[in-house]
Amino acid sequence: MYSEKVMDHFNNPRNVGVMENPDGVGTVGNPVCGDVMKLYIKVKDERIVDAKFQTFGCGAAIATSSMVTEIVKGKTIKEALKISNKTVAEALDGLPPVKMHCSVLAEEALKAAINDYFSQKGKSKKEKVSKQD
Amino acid sequence: MRRVYLDYAATTPTHPDVVKEMVPFLNQEFGNPSSIHTFGREVRKKVEEAREKVAHLIGANPEEIVFTSGGTEADNFALIGIAFANEKKGNHIITSSIEHHAVLEACHFLEKRGFSLTYLPVDKDGLIDPNDVKRAIKNKTILVSLMHANNEIGTIEPIAEIGKIVKEKGIYFHTDAVQTAGILDVNVNDLKVDLLALSAHKFYGPKGVGALYIRKGTRMVPFIHGGHQERRRRAGTENTSGIIGLGKAAEIAQETKEKEAKRLRELRDYMIKEIFNQIENVRLNGHPIQRLPGNINVSIEFVEGESLLLNLDLAGIAASSGSACTSDTLEPSHVLKAIGVPIQVAHGSIRFTLGKWTTKEDIDYTLEKLVETVKKLRSISPYQHDWKSTS
Numbered sequence: 283m284y285s286e287k288v289m290d291h292f293n294n295p296r297n298v299g300v301m302e303n304p305d306g307v308g309t310v311g312n313p314v315c316g317d318v319m320k321l322y323i324k325v326k327d328e329r330i331v332d333a334k335f336q337t338f339g340c341g342a343a344i345a346t347s348s349m350v351t352e353i354v355k356g357k358t359i360k361e362a363l364k365i366s367n368k369t370v371a372e373a374l375d376g377l378p379p380v381k382m383h384c385s386v387l388a389e390e391a392l393k394a395a396i397n398d399y400f401s402q403k404g405k406s407k408k409e410k411v412s413k414q415d
Numbered sequence: 416m417r418r419v420y421l422d423y424a425a426t427t428p429t430h431p432d433v434v435k436e437m438v439p440f441l442n443q444e445f446g447n448p449s450s451i452h453t454f455g456r457e458v459r460k461k462v463e464e465a466r467e468k469v470a471h472l473i474g475a476n477p478e479e480i481v482f483t484s485g486g487t488e489a490d491n492f493a494l495i496g497i498a499f500a501n502e503k504k505g506n507h508i509i510t511s512s513i514e515h516h517a518v519l520e521a522c523h524f525l526e527k528r529g530f531s532l533t534y535l536p537v538d539k540d541g542l543i544d545p546n547d548v549k550r551a552i553k554n555k556t557i558l559v560s561l562m563h564a565n566n567e568i569g570t571i572e573p574i575a576e577i578g579k580i581v582k583e584k585g586i587y588f589h590t591d592a593v594q595t596a597g598i599l600d601v602n603v604n605d606l607k608v609d610l611l612a613l614s615a616h617k618f619y620g621p622k623g624v625g626a627l628y629i630r631k632g633t634r635m636v637p638f639i640h641g642g643h644q645e646r647r648r649r650a651g652t653e654n655t656s657g658i659i660g661l662g663k664a665a666e667i668a669q670e671t672k673e674k675e676a677k678r679l680r681e682l683r684d685y686m687i688k689e690i691f692n693q694i695e696n697v698r699l700n701g702h703p704i705q706r707l708p709g710n711i712n713v714s715i716e717f718v719e720g721e722s723l724l725l726n727l728d729l730a731g732i733a734a735s736s737g738s739a740c741t742s743d744t745l746e747p748s749h750v751l752k753a754i755g756v757p758i759q760v761a762h763g764s765i766r767f768t769l770g771k772w773t774t775k776e777d778i779d780y781t782l783e784k785l786v787e788t789v790k791k792l793r794s795i796s797p798y799q800h801d802w803k804s805t806s
Contacts, residue, residue, distance in 0.1 A: 284725075292722070293729060298795050309797070313759035316719055316747075320797040336797035340721035344795060 284341060285375035291345035296352050301334040305402065308394025311387050317343045321351070321391040325399055329358050335391075342381035346370050346388035359396060365389065418731040419777045423617075423709055423770030424566055424594065425735055429660070430619035430771075436663040437621065440656035448653050449644065458655050465662025469626050472665040473592075473611060474602035481627045481645045482658050486593040486614030487517040488638070489627035490560075492649070493589040493610040494521040496635035497558045498530055501587070505555030511535045511543050511572075512753040514562050517612075518591055519749075522560075531555070540702040541570035541754050545577045552584050560589040563601065563611075567750040567766060568701030569710025571595070578607025587633065593617055593625075594707060597668035599676060609633050615657065618672075619771060620664030624657030679708035679769050686711055686767065686778050693786050700751060700764065709769035714751075714760045717798035718789055723765050726788040732781050735766045 284292070301307075301322035311317040317339035324332035333351040337344050350370050354362050367385035371377045377385055420428075440461070446454030448462050463477070470477040483489045498508065510522055512534045522532050533551045537543055543561060552559075559581045564571045574590050581588040589610035595601050596611070597618025603611055610633065614625040629635060629648070641650030683706075691697055696716040715723065720736035727734055747761040756764070767781065 289725075292725060295795060313762070316759075316762040318797055336795060338717065338796040338798060339719050341725045343719070344722060 283378050284345075285377075287373075287375045288342060288345040288377065291348040291374065292341045295335075295344055295348040297332075297334045297348065297355075298336065299334050300336065301332065304334075304395075306395040306397070306399030308391045308396070308398055310390045310394055311339070311343075313338065316340065317384065317387055319343065319347050319387050319391040321347070321395045323354070323392075323395045323399060325359065328360075330354050330356070330362055339384065339387075340381070342377055342384040343387065345374055346377070346384045347391070349373050350388040350392055354392060359399070362392065362396060365392060416731045417780055418733075419773075419781055420733045421767040421769060421773065421777070421781060422733045422735050423773075424707075424766065424768035426616045426622065427619045427770055428772065429616070429621050430664060430667055432667060433620055433660045433663045437656040437660040440659050444655075448655060449642065461659050461662075462653055462655060465658045465665075468662040468665040468669075469613075470628075472601070472669055473596060473613070473628060474604055475611075475628050476631065478646070479603075479628055479631055481629060481649050482653060482661070483612075483625045483627055483638075483649060484623055484654070485625040486515075486591070486612050486617070489612030489614070489625050490515070490517040490589075490591050490593075491521045492627050492635075492638040493612060493629075494518065494525065494558070494560055496638055496648075497587050497589070497610070497633075498525050498528075499636045500634045501557040502530075505553075505557045507531045507533070507553050507555040507557065509533045509535065509548065509551045509556060509559045509561075511537060511561050513537050513541060513565055513568075513750045514560070515566055515591055515593065517593075518560055518562070535561075537570075537753050539754055540705075541565055541568045541700075541750070542702060542705070543572050543577065545573055545580055548577050549580050552581075552586065556584070556586050558587045558589060560591070563590045563592040563595040563606070564599075564707050565701065565750060566594050567748055568712045568754065569594075569707035570702040571599075571705045571707065574606045574608065582607050597665060598672060598708065600673075603628055603630070615661035615664055618664055618668050621657050621660040624654050624661050626661065675771060676708040679773070682769055682773060682775065682778055683709060683711055685775070686769075686782065687713075689778075689782050690785070693782065694789055698756070698760065700754065700756060707768075709773070711767040711769075713765060714756055715763045715765065715789055716760055717796050718763045718792040720762055720764050722792050723763070723785075723788055726791070727781075727784060730784040730788075732784055734781075735768070736764060 304322040305325040306323045320336045322334045335347040337347040367389040371385040446458040448459040466477045596613035609630040611628040616622040700712040751761040
């Protein structure tokens with residue numbers, strides 16, 4: 283049911299763990315739903331230089347977390363904000379329909395982390411991005 | 416890679432002796448048992464022998480056995496057959512909240528047709544209280560349908576005790592014995608049931624065949640309409656090789672089940688003990704003692720069931736999960752909900768079911784991989800920082 287890429291990222295997740303002194307942290311989902319994603323980003327000159335994650339969830343949740351951290355590294359904040367759940371799902375060669383919500387969670391976790399980065403920087407509310415698509 | 420199959424409650428491998436018995440009826444012995452010529456009569460004889468073996472396994476008479484396409488059909492037949500034949504007497508049916516979908520969905524179907532259903536609760540170990548059955552019985556009650564043992568958590572229900580209550584009231588009593596027939600001692604008179612569903616592939620028989628026991632004198636409508644097969648109760652040319660395979664599986668089970676159950680109980684208890692020794696924050700689902708010999712169902716906190724299953728599968732181990740993420744609905748198991756497992760804990764549930772070819776080495780290998788996997792998944796999970804154990 284899962285693509286080889288999903289299984290690869292599930293079995294060997296990239297960028298797992300806690301980040302020391304992150305510039306932004308986003309946590310989405312909840313244990314009752316069966317998915318929790320925590321995404322950390324390190325930002326230098328408006329560019330994401332590092333990303334890490336911790337996830338509780340199914341195979342797709344772990345794989346999408348891993349993939350989103352891979353995609354986002356090296357991107358500017360502006361570019362990162364354009365990453366949608368579809369970008370993540372496509373990079374994994376697709377997800378079963380019932381698991382698409384996991385890719386939405388990955389997008390939301392990234393946006394939450396960027397939002398947190400903006401808040402920490404004390405940017406004006408106007409520039410904040412919405413969690414919704 | 417080593418391969419370990421621990422999903423015997425889902426299905427069992429067909430016993431080699433059963434296969435051997437079946438094969439001739441897929442080629443040379445192809446006759447239709449309804450035919451009067453020799454081709455037909457020879458097969459008829461074998462079908463009737465199979466009926467005797469199945470009857471013998473559950474303490475019934477051969478004419479009380481109707482062959483079906485499996486456990487689901489047998490359950491549907493029992494519920495719908497009784498309901499439609501007795502609706503003038505009443506429209507109330509009692510069942511439990513932890514039944515297999517074969518029973519629950521048939522009940523939902525009957526509800527839409529105007530029948531009134533009572534779904535009894537269970538306690539934290541999954542046991543039905545016989546007093547709850549007594550209290551739920553009304554004048555309009557025509558049928559009580561309760562499973563002999565639960566397929567997910569392995570709890571064995573007090574069917575004989577409940578049967579006594581139901582019989583005193585003169586109400587029909589059906590049990591879904593798909594998880595116990597061929598595994599435990601199952602006797603329709605000891606259990607005091609009028610109907611009993613069983614399935615061949617749960618005890619080393621082939622898939623696509625099962626049986627419904629119908630006590631003599633039970634008022635039922637036929638389930639499949641057509642020819643005169645199965646005393647007109649279930650029409651259609653018999654699945655001859657399947658039925659003969661079921662008969663052989665019943666014969667083997669009769670001889671081996673007691674010894675095998677004892678062996679499995681020891682393996683089961685060893686595995687449960689070791690899971691608790693080696694992994695923290697675990698809960699056992701289902702009754703600790705009144706439990707199917709080969710059933711282990713645990714919730715491992717802070718890990719999610721599908722991830723657990725996938726990792727074990729990568730290590731060659733086949734298990735099953737009550738986790739939401741392995742189903743199409745994303746809903747956690749109705750059984751785990753009914754015994755009060757918190758939803759976030761239910762997500763980390765896994766079921767191992769042992770059987771005939773399970774060895775101690777298989778269990779030790781599984782324990783080793785399970786401990787590794789849980790450690791890995793917990794290291795990925797944010798739980799250490801953000802959550803507290805609920806057990």
